[in-house]
Amino acid sequence: MAITIEKVEAIAAKLRAMPPVENKKREISKQESIKLLTSEITAMRERGYTLEQIAALLTDDDLQIGAPTLKSYLQRAGSASKQGSKQRSPKRKAAPTAAALSSTPSAQPANGGNQVQPPAQSIGERAAASLSEAPGSKTSATAAITRPDRERI
Secondary structure, X not given: OOOOHHHHHHHHHHHHHOOOXXXXXXXXXXXXXXXXXXXXXXXXXHOOOOHHHHHHHHHHOOOOOOHHHHHHHHXXXXXXXXXXXXXXXXXXXOOOOHHHHHHOHHHOOOOOOOOOOOOOOOHHHHHHXXXXXXXXXXXXXXXXXXXXXXXXX
């Protein structure tokens, strides 16, 4: 049976209008749990908690994790966010000199020194955002490329 373009467009409009699925009951790995809790853990570290204390609190709340594993997961979460920001803005700008900063009127915030913080995402929103990052979407080099100025790699 053939289908018309008009029908396909109607289906597409219906699919676009569908609300996002909220799946807070899905199971996630420990590493993904730590990734979602990174900002809260960082805030605890800034308040003076050690990784051992944080790991004990997480273990008490049924997230069995040791301090070395917690440290590793936090490092991975930090490097993943840094890689994402590098992909978004590949060009770097030169840092302004101290003299340029002090003489530039725009160097002082316009709101009296108060920096505006973006609204914090809930853990559910962070989990939903991580769904769009497919685990197999990471690309890596699979072949060596010979440099044009050398005979060998």
